[in-house]
């Protein structure tokens with residue numbers, strides 16, 4: 001059967017990774033979370049002390065880029081891929097509010113983007129992947145057979161992220177999470193390097209009023225029709 005690339009872009013916390021994982025599982029494809037790669041670089045910069053009262057030592061970080069090795073390892077007991085930075089499993093550390101606040105600064109650095117895009121293209125060379133992020137359909141895989149652009153209202157996205165963080169035991173308020181979402185929307189859409197834009201051939205999925213099952217069924221149909229296209 002023909003293998004395709006499924007590119008999922010959109011705003012933060014609108015369920016891109018949930019949908020990407022469901023599609024990948026159903027189709028037997030590999031799921032690649034590119035946000036985790038930017039988060040891994042933010043974690044690296046933080047552990048080197050490169051963030052100082054929210055300003056970042058960009059020159060030092062760029063110098064270190066060849067030393068930053070990012071990969072994913074499948075954890076079969078948890079049935080999910082985990083992010084590995086220089087041999088260390090950092091999955092538990094990269095979703096915190098602290099890293100979420102730092103990561104926008106990392107995503108603005110051209111040299112970081114070039115390195116991660118090269119890695120992402122290599123990961124998708126054989127197709128049969130579902131990749132989510134902000135620039136997958138527009139920059140990383142402009143020829144992807146199926147491009148989805150996901151969105152939902154900021155309030156709904158903040159509530160979903162807040163529930164997730166609280167379930168993990170993080171001490172956050174709804175207001176903190178909401179302002180982080182607004183800040184990241186602004187950073188994602190206004191940065192000069194590969195801002196979040198809808199590719200002209202992407203299909204918009206607004207899931208404010210959709211259940212996870214509904215959005216999965218709609219997009220699976222789209223994927224199967226692309227796979228079966230002559």
Ligand code: DC
Pocket residue numbers: 012013034035036038039103104107132133134135136184188
């Ligand atoms: O999807 P996420 O929230 O885990 O992404 C983390 C950050 O990385 C977010 O600020 C946007 C940025 N990002 C990006 O600029 N390009 C991508 N392809 C993926 C994520």
